[in-house]
Amino acid sequence: MSLHDDAVLVLKGYEGQPELRELYLEHLAARPDGMYKPCTGVHVTASALVVDPTRGRVLLTLHRKLDMWLQMGGHCEEHDATLAAAALREGVEESGIDRLALLPGGPVRLDRHETPCAWHLDVQYAAVAPADAVERISEESLDLRWFAYDEVGSVADASVVRLVEGTLARL
Secondary structure: OHHHHHHHHHHHOOOOOOHHHHHHHHHHHHHOOOOOOOOOOOOEEEEEEEEEOOOOOOEEEEEOOOEEEOEEEEEOOOOOOHHHHHHHHHHHHHHHOOOEEEOOOOOEEEEEEEEOOOOEEEEEEEEEEOOHHHHOOOOOEEEEEEEEEEHHHHEEEEHHHHHHHHHHHHO
16 A cells, blocks of 8 residues: 555544545645655654643754644654554654653644645654653754743644644544
């Protein structure tokens, strides 16, 4: 099964945000290349909010290009077998934490947002960090920092706050 096919199945099974979900599915139906960055104008991305439930906190990255506190995430790559694998890969690469585990149940949220180069149709997962996790800043980040759940609203935009809320509801 291709990454494109996996994304269609994941989105068809996602029960939240029906209008946005349909927009994603329409994009994928029209664009066989719609999973990847070369798909100009709009493409699907995958992200993972890294959480530490035992300490009541989330790990955010200060994105180098966007200068915003965000969850880990980015473009799908040809070797990603599934959307979940792409989200987990991005989480590991950008957090430096090797033993992340995605929360069961598939994506937590969908978020459509504009970047300087294209619209991203982001499929957002949540990943639990192990108790002994030590984060490492990647080259894509200006900073990496843990925030208590209730601090996120003071540093990040509404989309990240909604992702935290959705993740907490699932925890």
